[in-house]
Amino acid sequence: MQKRPKITELRFDRWADDLREWIKKSVSPFEDDTPEKQRERKARAEWDRLYFLKTYLPHYFSLPFEDFHEEWSELADIENEVVPLAAPREHAKSTFFTFGVPIHDIAYARKHFIMIVSDTNDQAKGFTLPIRVELEENVRLIHDFGEFKGRKWTDSDFTADGVRVLARGRGEKVRGLKNMQWRPDRVIVDDFENDENVRNPRLVKQGMDWLLQAVLGSLGEGYSFTMVGNKFASRSILAQFLSAKDEEGKALYPGKEYDAIREDGSPLWPELWPLERLEKRRRQMGTVRFNREMRNRVGAEESPIRESWVIYAPEIHVPRKLMVSAFLDPSGKGTETTDYKAIVVVGRDDETGGITDVLHAWLRHATVNEMWAMVWAIEAEFHCGMGVEINMFQDFLLDSYTNYAEKAGSYVNLHKVTHKTEKIARIVNRIAPLMEFGKLRFIKGHSDQDLLVEQLIYIMDANVNDDGPDALEGALSLNASGAVIDISRAPEKREAIMRREGVRPPGGFFGRFRNRTGMKEAVRP
Template sequence: MTLTVLTATVVSRMSMKIPMRGHDISELDAQVIDGFTRGLLAAKYDNPKPIPKFHHEMWELCCSDSPKVAIAAPRGHAKSTAITHAYILAEVLFRQKSFVLLVSDTEGQASEFLGDIKAELTGNDALRQTFKIKQILKDTETNIIVQFHDGGKFRIVAKGSEQKVRGLKWHGKRPDLIVGDDLENDEIVMNPDRRDKFRRWFMNALMPCGSDSCSVRLVGTILHLDSMLQRLIEDPTWVHLFYEAHNPDFSEILWREQWPKERLVAMRESYLAQNNPEGYSQEYLNQPVSIENAFFNKDYFLDFERQDGKWIKPNLEYFAAADFAISEKERADYTAIVVCGVDPEGIVYVVDARRGRWDADQIIEELITTQKMWQPNVFTFETAKIDKALGPFLDREMMRKKVYLNIVKMTPTQSKTMRARSIQAMHKSGSIRYDRDASWFPDFEGELLTVADSGPRGKHDDYLDAFAYVGLTIDQYWEAQSDEELEDEEYYDMIEDFSDQGRNQITGY
């Protein structure tokens, strides 16, 4: 179909819906944006492919009455072209919106998006003629005001994440459309303090800056399981779409014309060759951690050995560690305690894991309870946290209750994943058993499965920190029994078993 025919189709459909001045329409929808894109925009796209079904789904949701929409889509699938380019142009040219705030992770990226829009408004003659664009009244890298021949105007402002957006107005009105495209980057998501700062800006500055009838449309790729986009996908007050480039066996591919199986497989192989499986999983599957290549492989969460449903408990030496969340900055984190037992052959048993948002008194109570229950040989804490916050109070309570922890202090000098290498090696070798029937196990496993080589990608890493310190403690303080010690232990066990045989339950002999 020719450009002229497609343009005529769009204009004809608009006039059938409602005859208004210029190209006003009563309601924008995916069909209108499809015709608009194919008729007036696609000719300038780089090697354009047929518009995929999921673009129509995104357009339909963005054109809906839902005030808040979040979309997670994979890299290289033209999500910016569909939403930040075509959708914004359709909204302003069809007179549905007049004041747009376009936001990306940096001002430079946002201004590039705006530059592409401006190129259509200045250099696309068919578009200018169809929508009777007269002139651009204001033209900067981050701010344009466009006027139609009938006097109508619209404005688009480009901003970077965490820039000032409070009080943004035009002719006394606040933005009626906010479009965010990849608001987050690796620098923002990989640090919990930065994530918290970004969330405060998003909720306290960006969201309130729109008008009462403002539509918020966010599109991006999930970079972290505690990212803002992931949180919005899970938020029931937001409507969302979630896409991945393909399913596990490639039998379902999101955009086969652009990404045939061969191309996807080759792309995945290139990531694997660079030992970066989580990179592919993040960028193309919207899974920041590759389950198959997670730091803690799911297949090695081995259960306790049980008989008739009961754990066959070996002779164990216990070691414990705690990760404290006691500062004001850590108020959203948990304090976590992990206890492991080691048998004579070096098999590690994770027997207890607990966490909570406890105050200082509650933390000390949990430590005392853990000590009484398991009697660990060593209880490991991070030096700064125990010295600055809990040390004197814990000493007082140990003396008062006559329960004493053998405290070992460790100072973190490496990243979280480097500290966890020891316990990871034990896990990978099949040397750890987990109490899979315990109430704490699903959360414990769930957190560890969100850890990638590059660092934790989940909402919490408290169990990871405590577990890592247990691993370091076992390395430092547990010694395997010698052959002679094992033989002696087996001998005494045999004598004990023999002495029990034939004993009268009443007389004792």
């Protein structure tokens, strides 16, 4: 299929001609059509917006839809609410909301007055003009719905079959506008922010005030108000809409933000953005830029743990003696859909001035048995036991540990730790100074260390898991008072380890745990 023409330097007349030519080449009449087929097609397309888009606008919507497109259709129909939506670049959010939805509204007279709002009037016109040209040239739309052209027919303000479409830029007059007796009943805010204005608190406040006062105040009953875009920054207007809470702590606006990579690691839209393409784009852009554009993760520039502090050791030659410690964050529940289960192993070499290397990181959505399997594998590799946050170590985890140990025929020493201080402050206070002064290194591409680094950089983002940094902080804390481990020795027999470490077989009163202060639990500030 021929590619859609794009506007260049706001040359609207030439762009409109290119669009007309593209539509004529890309959209063919319905084949073997009958009045009955037409009735069935129109009846379904009225309530099934995705079917409408595929049927009448196939040159824009050629790829299979995903579940999130169904959600978008539902979000577009919410009335009398401000609906913010953040989605990745090149996932068709503007094509869907600012092109497809208005045309569907016009075809079935679902709305009376559609207003498209952008940073400037020319940017808004860049959305209204393609709608107008589509209504002029699309043979499928004209065949089923008739001619749309009204008496008012400009690039930025036209009436199509009784429905008015108007382009408006930031700060322009919106109060008192009507289409006959109707005030605007659909407003779509798109391309309203950019990299520059989101960094100016005065412009952010002005934009927010204008949207919530002038624009929202201009709408009629039953309105639909949708703002789509990228978050750009943690204090952008869209980000503030998405994070706003009411008096009960619930989301003030019924919006949603989307990540190009789902929680389970699969791509949001595999047909357009498979993981291979996403990974290539990440390498091209760098992690922080990629996360901002494709994952709606912002705030790295404001993070107390900076990307510039990350040091990668090209190759770690583990010395004969190393201060090694490991820590397990098992997450609060044993289900697949909760936080990452995390294990981090660190080693400190005092002969190098106390530089600590992350030797292994395991950050996964995993079953409890998979977690214990990794615990035993790390013990076999490093023979250092493992700290565990007892706050999260619930009874069912204790039982599953015992069951796994009995099947494995061996036990791993678990050093219980109870945290008393707020988690983020505890993580930042321990890790940030080490990274800032070059005392903590990572191995790029090793185990899950790249993910660990990403979680550290976005430690202040509530949408990014912090289980990896939590486990790293625990390992570093234990390392400060740990014992030197000779990692080159041969693994000891189970009986010898049990005698040396004070571990008893099942039935022993203290058989499951050991800590460095006898059997007293370690309580950390």
